């Protein structure tokens with residue numbers, strides 16, 4: 001049997017944690033041949049609930065689950081870890097401004113970055129889910145100077161999947177017939193879901209849709225504001241769909257994206273498409289050999305350019321704010 005892979009999940013006792021852990025343990029994150037050891041990291045108040053989840057994981061008798069450990073200290077929680085899913089974050093409370101939220105999360109992602117730097121395995125890969133995900137990833141990365149910068153990523157796969165589903169519903173196509181959608185920018189309401197390079201059953205998606213008003217007035221805002229719509233409907237933020245997207249992101253990162261198609265992930269910019277180098281921004285990406293690469297050479301029309309620029313401007317502001325707070 002192959003060596004188990006150590007997977008640390010922070011915020012393990014939260015709603016996304018509950019939707020995520022069972023799927024990791026069943027082999028959906030890394031594949032049906034890869035045993036996993038789960039490391040659940042919580043704050044002290046969350047440890048008891050994490051213990052309950054661990055009992056349930058035991059009760060599933062998953063073949064691939066080689067062990068579960070629970071921690072309330074990041075240094076111990078990230079010791080030897082290969083895959084870190086940073087889900088736990090400080091939600092925005094009443095009256096909190098963006099700056100307050102960034103500062104509160106700096107208190108989480110700064111120490112977690114240091115702990116990853118101190119003890120994670122050589123091949124560590126980090127996915128940040130906790131919001132504001134892109135900038136939290138930047139904070140963790142800045143605190144982990146010995147880990148290659150490209151190992152820090154943030155999740156826009158939920159946005160990507162939401163866009164796929166909306167496009168399928170509009171056109172009557174199967175989700176599996178749609179290729180090469182892109183989410184650009186920040187995981188926030190400024191994100192830009194781009195269908196200009198997408199294909200549906202081999203035809204350009206814009207041609208199949210043939211409805212610019214729908215694109216501008218329905219598709220883009222529906223995808224960008226879906227998180228808020230879920231909160232409104234469910235009384236709680238997306239959890240199972242967020243966990244599903246985290247599984248998709250890491251699975252494709254480790255096992256590769258299918259030939260001839262790309263997905264979306266927020267990864268450190270190398271300056272491509274005019275996104276300032278170092279910002280953790282969503283791009284069209286493929287993965288081969290365990291490394292994300294930005295899809296190059298796409299024409300960006302004026303409509304797309306303005307929207308990409310607006311989201312990237314927000315990311316730049318967030319970066320400047322955390323820099324001002326001394327968090328990076």
Ligand SMILES: NC(=O)C1=CN([C@@H]2O[C@H](COP(=O)(O)OP(=O)(O)OC[C@H]3O[C@@H](n4cnc5c(N)ncnc54)[C@H](O)[C@@H]3O)[C@@H](O)[C@H]2O)C=CC1
Nearest residue numbers: 011013014015016041042043046088089129130131158242
């Ligand atoms: N990127 C994306 O697409 C999405 C991101 N999110 C974000 O994911 C995050 C988690 O969401 P939920 O699971 O619904 O929240 P939740 O509030 O149910 O759970 C969060 C858990 O994190 C724990 N936690 C807080 N600080 C921690 C720390 N320093 N170390 C370890 N654990 C810590 C809490 O005790 C709690 O159990 C939120 O920030 C949410 O906004 C949610 C949906 C989609």
Ligand SMILES: O=C([O-])CC(=O)C(=O)O
Nearest residue numbers: 131158226227228237238
């Ligand atoms: O909007 C939220 O607070 C949760 C989130 O990130 C999403 O569902 O996309």
